[in-house]
Amino acid sequence: MESILLLAHTESDGTLAKPALEALAAALAMEGELSVGMVGAAVEPAANQIAGCGAARFLGVSGPAFGQSRYSTDAAAAEALCRASGAAIVIAPSTSRWARALPGVAYRLGGRIDTHVTHVTNLAAGDGTPAVTRWFYRQRMEAVLTRSERPWMVLLDAGCVVPWSAPGPSGAAAVESVAVEAPVTRTTVTGIQAPKADEQTIRPDAKLLFVAGAGWTKKQSDGAVHAAEAEGLILGFLRAAKASLGGSKSLVDLSGEGEAVLRCMTHLNQIGQTGATPRHPKGLSTCCHGEEPHVVGWRFVNQRRAINLDANCGWARGKADVLYVADAFEVMRRVNRLLEAG
Numbered sequence: 097m098e099s100i101l102l103l104a105h106t107e108s109d110g111t112l113a114k115p116a117l118e119a120l121a122a123a124l125a126m127e128g129e130l131s132v133g134m135v136g137a138a139v140e141p142a143a144n145q146i147a148g149c150g151a152a153r154f155l156g157v158s159g160p161a162f163g164q165s166r167y168s169t170d171a172a173a174a175e176a177l178c179r180a181s182g183a184a185i186v187i188a189p190s191t192s193r194w195a196r197a198l199p200g201v202a203y204r205l206g207g208r209i210d211t212h213v214t215h216v217t218n219l220a221a222g223d224g225t226p227a228v229t230r231w232f233y234r235q236r237m238e239a240v241l242t243r244s245e246r247p248w249m250v251l252l253d254a255g256c257v258v259p260w261s262a263p264g265p266s267g268a269a270a271v272e273s274v275a276v277e278a279p280v281t282r283t284t285v286t287g288i289q290a291p292k293a294d295e296q297t298i299r300p301d302a303k304l305l306f307v308a309g310a311g312w313t314k315k316q317s318d319g320a321v322h323a324a325e326a327e328g329l330i331l332g333f334l335r336a337a338k339a340s341l342g343g344s345k346s347l348v349d350l351s352g353e354g355e356a357v358l359r360c361m362t363h364l365n366q367i368g369q370t371g372a373t374p375r376h377p378k379g380l381s382t383c384c385h386g387e388e389p390h391v392v393g394w395r396f397v398n399q400r401r402a403i404n405l406d407a408n409c410g411w412a413r414g415k416a417d418v419l420y421v422a423d424a425f426e427v428m429r430r431v432n433r434l435l436e437a438g
């Protein structure tokens with residue numbers, strides 16, 4: 097049994113977000129004594145949020161300098177918490193903040209790090225050796241890895257584990273403050289620029305992934321392109337169904353080629369081998385051919401449906417549960433009318 101540290105950073109309100117609670121659930125499922133290390137402007141709200149989780153120690157690095165995401169301060173705080181806990185296994189959520197800082201911390205500690213981990217387990221057979229599961233080659237192969245180097249840091253991808261939730265009111269946790277001299281910083285965070293919530297088309301927690309392909313921008317049966325109507329139909333559906341928007345590479349690349357494009361689509365929306373692999377219970381593909389480099393990004397979409405004019409498209413070859421051979425403009429016009437009426 098090896099000692100475990102859950103490493104978490106707080107959000108701007110001082111609490112822990114869902115990815116941190118998922119990592120906590122993963123850490124609690126492991127054999128070994130658990131400590132929690134927290135970094136933030138103030139860590140008490142986070143400690144109280146998880147006071148009843150059963151951790152043996154709560155360690156904190158706090159202060160104004162540690163409220164912002166910044167490599168130098170995050171790495172210094174994480175290093176100090178790892179040293180103070182003496183843990184052999186360090187589990188952290190794969191947030192952009194930790195993904196940037198923790199590989200350097202592993203190097204400073206003489207340990208190792210694995211990223212994009214989907215599960216942390218004790219191998220069932222044998223002596224309960226810790227092991228991690230991750231995908232390789234864009235979700236085409238899954239591997240279970242063990243390592244002998246310690247500390248072994250693990251960045252857990254979001255959405256793989258049910259987040260921990262408090263069984264009831266738990267009171268306050270006693271936090272041991274770990275002193276860290278804030279390093280000299282060259283980066284000053286002056287503010288955050290983010291799109292308004294209703295302009296945000298990438299919604300990882302949505303029940304449905306709606307994928308638009310290049311067909312939306314191609315000449316239709318009347319010989320004309322209908323990009324403006326396509327955009328209206330897609331945005332109307334996203335609003336009504338609260339779906340997340342994905343795109344094929346061909347569609348997101350069009351913006352770089354000066355063609356009629358959907359303004360709501362960026363490279364961040366791209367699904368596939370060179371794009372994202374989101375996790376949604378359902379997916380609906382429209383005007384997208386369903387070629388392998390695209391569909392490999394659908395690995396974690398459980399129920400797949402597609403609308404395509406071509407009965408021989410990729411989706412028809414075992415890649416979708418249901419293929420509607422139909423004009424997506426016509427189908428989505430009717431679907432949106434039904435959603436508005438309903």
Ligand SMILES: Cc1cc2nc3c(=O)[nH]c(=O)nc-3n(C[C@H](O)[C@H](O)[C@H](O)COP(=O)(O)OP(=O)(O)OC[C@H]3O[C@@H](n4cnc5c(N)ncnc54)[C@H](O)[C@@H]3O)c2cc1C
Binds near residue numbers: 422
């Ligand atoms: C190394 C490599 C990596 C790649 N990575 C990715 C990746 O990450 N993601 C990705 O998406 N692609 C990727 N690709 C490209 C991929 O192979 C395809 O070229 C791309 O997915 C095609 O996009 P599409 O299906 O939208 O466009 P098209 O192939 O042009 O298909 C358009 C489809 O729209 C249909 N259509 C047109 N009008 C309508 C209508 N009114 N109603 C219904 N259907 C209609 C057509 O029948 C057609 O099937 C990669 C390729 C390579 C070589």
